[in-house]
Amino acid sequence: MANTSGRVLGVNGNMVTVEFHSAISKNEVGFIQVGTDRLKGEVIRINGNTAALQVFEMTNGISVGDRVEFTDEMLSVSLGPGLLQQIYDGLQNPLPQLAEQCGFFLQRGVYLDAIPNKSWDFTPTVKVGDTLYPGDTFATVPEGLFTHQIMVPFTLADIPYKVVSIKKQGTYGVRDIVCIIEDDKANKKELSMVFTWPVKKAIKVYEERLRPDETLVTKIRIIDTFLPVAKGGTYCTPGPFGAGKTVLQHMTSRNADVDIVIIAACGERAGEVVEVLKEFPELTDPKTGRSLIERTIIICNTSSMPVASREASVYTAVTIAEYYRQMGLNILLLADSTSRWAQAMREMSGRLEEIPGEEAFPAYLESRIAEFYERAGKVRLKDGRIGSITIGGTVSPAGGNFEEPVTQATLKVVGAFHGLSRERSDARKYPAIEPLSSWSKYEGVIKKQKVEYARSILFRGSEINQMMKVVGEEGTSIADYATYQKSELLDACYLQQNSFDPVDSSVPVERQCYLFDLLFKVLASEFAFDDKKQVRSFFNTIRQHFLDWNNVPFQGERFKQIENEIVTLYKGKQAAIDPDAEKLI
Amino acid sequence: MQKVYSKIESIVGNVITVRAKGVRNSELAIVTTGTDQSYANVIKLDNDLVSLQVFSGAQGISTGDQVRFLGVPMRVSYTENLLGRVFDGTGSPRDNGPSLTDNMIDIGGPAVNPAKRIIPRNMIRTGIPMIDVFNTLVESQKLPIFSVSGEPYNELLARIAMQAEVDLIVLGGMGLKFDDYLFFKDTLEASGAMSRTIMFIHTASDPTVECMLVPDMALAVAERFALDGKKVLVLLTDMTNFADSMKEMAITMDQVPSNRGYPGDLYSSLASRYEKAVDFEGAGSVTILAVTTMPGDDVTHPVPDNTGYITEGQYYLKGGRIEPFGSLSRLKQQVNKDTRDDHRALMDGMIKLYASYKESVEKKSMGFMMTEWDEKLLKYGHLFETKLMDLSVNIPLEQALDLGWEILSQCFEPNETGLKSDLILSRWPKKLND
Known part of the structure; x- marks a missing residue:
């Protein structure tokens, strides 16, 4: 069937209306011919014989009557070996290659191959006559750290196929035909190592979805202990500007215990991406x-x-994540920021003259956000292996106010909420996650009851602090003042973490538990103090010790020395142990 | 093919529509009203119905006026002759010089490929301690000055323009009071900086549409000079007026407003301008310093709020001083490690003490007892505000750092400052009687 063509009827911002005469489908890709440029667009609305295209480029110079060619394909990404280490734009255009070709600026209408044309060491895993289903592996190639599985395209109908021929072990180009399969009607399909998949459709060729029950270790104490994230789970990080959303995401992307990290820098500052681009090649993955x-x-x-x-x-990012999940890998997808993505939807909705919802966001905002986060998940594949996608999205609420549509729609669907606060970041308390209002539904690395006990001290401390603002320090009892100091100690030595210190910036689980245990003993102790001055000086000293302790290598000589000092210090003042806590120790 | 259309279908606000064929999106046209001419550009096409925004406003346009399409988008001349000149939002001379038509370049060009960007590395010295010491301005940075009306933000911009170590200054004025325009012109001329300055000025009495063009004009020119190896500083004042004129246009075009009447693409529109700040590897750079006035001193107002998400920090101008709290240069870490060994530590130490001073002031105002330590802090705060924070102070970074040590030594014992011992040993001023 020849591809459909049409002609431009109107232009409004990045929305172009097109008249067409034979069948086209929604989300189909079309190219608008403007002079020598071909501009890519996606059909987002069809009405009679006019279609609305959202154009992925600047629409200057488009004229009524310009020719539009439809491709009969939905907006898709290429999947195959060679995706790792790449830097793509939102349409999977490789940016470094684009720079080589076009220089400093992003020239419109230039679309390059997403998968580099290179050869791979191909090892077949099936033989002629074997039966395969879509998603089954027929060969492997080594891609960096991983064995990249070459799979039967998920796009094929879900019926059995027979292997007709397959290439022997050797080196082949990524787009060479390496395998031929046929269905029961003897229709042959030629397979290379690359295929495409429409981005807005979730890849579901797995056996079943599982409950996310394993903690995803980020080596950030406040997250792993108090507000954990699970492999296959979802979480969001809303915060006003300057609260450190992006720094926190960069920290996570460096330290997270996963196989692959996909960073979707969506509508944020270019400078921040540059930092990742320049720093990551220099940093080593401790794993x-x-x-x-x-x-x-x-x-x-x-x-x-x-x-x-x-x-x-x-969508491009999550589709690539799903592709690697099919290989039994754990993927972390960090989207910064989902608010910009929502705003992009809002702009388009406005151009389509849809009836606006709250703050002019479209009515389908919530379902789109839910749909996106639901593409995360831990799954059991057909061959029994487990893979997962964890999605962490930042949200940039207008005015830092969480009562806005994007934050609220996101909170409904995620499993953990890490709310950043301006107060904490102004006080240079990083990571600036507000420990009291944030929550998580996942299992952490430390026993729940213990964490709850520690959290109760934080709550109590914050209450006492509020009270002290009214009645002053002199109106507070010594016991209350000590509890307040305990909560401050927990905050300073555990919740806060110095991302610039080589030791403190990433704390493995073992060390977190070790630190928490000792800290817990201090929190659970009831001390004998004569006055508040004594309380203050005791906690100042012990805090200094804990901070020093956080900065020295684990189980080294200095580490043990400081540990002993802390133990002597708190035992010397200990009068009793809180019976509620004693059960937990 | 320059066909003339002489039937205007509708006139709404500054937008007119005509029926025409073969017109391209964003194309420029000339509308002739009697003896007056005005530029207009195409903002929407719907079959043969073309919507244009008229730069000089639609007042007095009649349905029988002529519209002539030029077949090119909005452009600006790019030559050395721009230097020292003043233009309006459409690129026509505002001074008495000749109009420039050589080497026309498009405005609002494509974005820089992120893969070609580099990590910023050069400090821009301004001679203002609150900037140089505490929130260093870095080449290729984009920084707004958040302020309320009435603050001396234009004076601050003018001072930075005169003192900043850059090759070229492009000043974009949007909705400027005429007095402010004259102030900039006179100040720059008096200081001799005019010869390296290009001004695109829209005053409050000029048509709104021209206001929207000013940043694009200024940045297009700046970008080309940067590509030719020049270090360019772009000063934009005031971006809130720019946003307000976008709001006006959007409402005229029946767009659905998103937040307090501003259009849904406010963030993208601001970002595409601010993101023009760049350091070109092997060539020059564009640094953007912009004024954003906050209506009602409200930082959650859509304009400062969206700006804050886009820019790399902000300077808060309050009470005629750059506030140390709230002000932030996100890029200062890239450069302040290489200035002087005590720069970072002194910066942090002094700010912490200043924060304690603020607490003491609060305590004092609530009638609590002042301890000896509070008295020390009060003295420190006073010296800090008069000797470093005052905007009239004009000293190089090194001298400002020395002054910082001097102030500390006048108020505190070394061990009270929280600074590292080795720094105190090498930097603490020797008392005369030692």
């Missing part, structure tokens, strides 16, 4: 000892790049 960039894929559609491809960028 594998290789460069961090080897496990990273960056989808980068920064704020000054076209809005429509910003909308596509989160």
Whole structure:
């Protein structure tokens, strides 16, 4: 069937209306011919014989009557070996290659191959006559740290196929035909190592979805202990500007205990992506000892790049994540920021003259956000292996007020909420996650009752602090003042973490538990103090010790020395142990 | 093919529509009203119905006026002759010089490929201690000055323009009071900085549409000079007026407003301008310093709020001083490690003490007893505010750091400052009687 063509009827911002005459489908990709440029667009609405295209480029120079060619394909990404380490824009255009070709600026209408044309060491895992289903592996190639599985395209109908021929072990180009399969009607399909998948459709060729029950270790204490994230779970990080959302995400992307990290920089500052681009190749992944960039894929559609491809960028990212999940890997997808993605939807909705919902966001905002986060999950694949996608999204609420549609819609669907606060970041308390209002539904690395006990001290401390603001220090009892100091100690030595210190910036689980145990004993102690001055000086000293302790290598000589000092210090003042806590020790 | 259309279908606000064929999106046109001419550009196409925004406003336009399409988008001349000149939002001369038509370049060009960006590395010295010491301005940074009306933000911009170590200054004025325009012009001329300055000025009495063009004009020119190896500083004042004129246009075009009447693409529109700040590897750079006035001193107002998410920090101008709290240069870490060994530590130490001073002031105002320590802090705060924070102070970074040590030594014992012992040993001023 020849591809459909049409002609431009109207232009309004990045929305172009097109008249067409034969069948086209929603979300189909069309190209608008403007002079020598071909501009990519996606059909988002069809009405009679006119279609509305959201164009992924600047629409200057488009004229009524310009030719539009429809491709008969939905907006898709290419999947195959060579995705790792790449830096793509929202439409999977490789940015470094684009720079080589076009220089400093993003020239419109230039679309390059997403998967580099290179050869791979191909090892078949099936033989002629074997039966395969879509999603089954027929060969492997080594891709950096991983064995990349070459799978039967998920796009094929879910019926059995027979292997007709397969290439022997050897080196083949990524787009060479390496395998031929046929269905029961003897229709042959030629397979290379690359295939495409429409981004807005979730890949579901797994056996079943599982409950996310394993903690995803981020090496950030406040998260792993108090507000954990699970492999296959979802979480969101809303916060006003300057509260450190992006720094927190970068910290997570460096230290998270996963196989692959996908960073979707969606509508944020270009400078922040540059830091990742320049720093990650220099940093080593403690888990594998290789460069961090080897496990990273960056989808980068920064704020000054076209809005429509910003909308596509989160889908591009999650589709690539789903592809790698099919190989039994654990993937962390960090989207920064989902508010910009929502705003892109809002802009388009406005152009389509849809009836606006709250703050002019479209009525389908909530379902789109839910749909996106639901693409996370831990799954059991058909061959029994387990893979997971964890999604962490930042939200940039207008005015830092969480009562806005994007934050609220996100909170409904995520499993953990890490709310950042301006007060904490102004006080330089990093990571600036507000410990009292944030929550998580997942299992952490430390026993729940203990964490609850510690959290209750935080609550009590904050209450006492409020009270002290009214009645002053002199109106507070010594016992209350000590509890307040305990909560401050927990905050300073556990919740806060120095991301610039080589030791403190990433704390493994073992060390977290060790630190928590000792800290817990201090929190559970009831001390004998004569006056508040004594309380203050005791806690100042012990805090200084804990802070020093956090900065020295685990179980080293100095570590043990400080530990002993802390133990002597708190035992010397201990009068009793809180019976509620004693049960837990 | 320059066909003339002489039937205007509708006139709403500053937007007119005509029926025309073969017109391109964003194309420029000339509307002739009697003897007056005005530029207009295409903002919407719907079959043969073309919507144009008229730069000089639609007052007095008649349905029988002529519209001539030029077949090119909005452009600005890019030559050395721009230097020292003043233009309006459409690029026509505002001074008495000739109009420039050589080497026309498009405005509002494509974004820089993030893969070609580099990590910023050069400090821009301004001679203002609150900037140089505490929130260093970095080449290729984009920084707004958040302020309320009435603050001396234009004076601050003018001072930075005169003192900043850059090759070229492009000043974009939006909705400026005429007095402010004259102030900039006179100040820059008096200081001799005019010869390296290009001004695109829209005053409050000029048509709104021109206001929207000013940043694009200024940044297009700045970008080209940067590509030719120049270090360019772009000063934009006031971006809130720019946002307000976008709001006006959006409402005229029946767009659904998102927040307090501003259009849904406010963030993207601001970002595409601010993101023009860049350091080109092997060439020059564009640094953007912009004024954003906050209506009612409300930082959650859509304009400062969206700006804060886009820019790399902000300067808060309050009570005629740059506030140390709230002000932030996100890029200062990239440069302040290489200035002087005591820069970072002194910066942090002094700010912490200043924070304690603020607490003491609060305690004092509530009638609590002042301890000896409080008295020390009060003295420190006073010295800090008069000797470092005052905007009239104009000293190089090194001298400002020395002054910082001097102030500390006048108020505190070394061990009260929380600074590291080795720094105190090398930097603490020797008393005369020692």
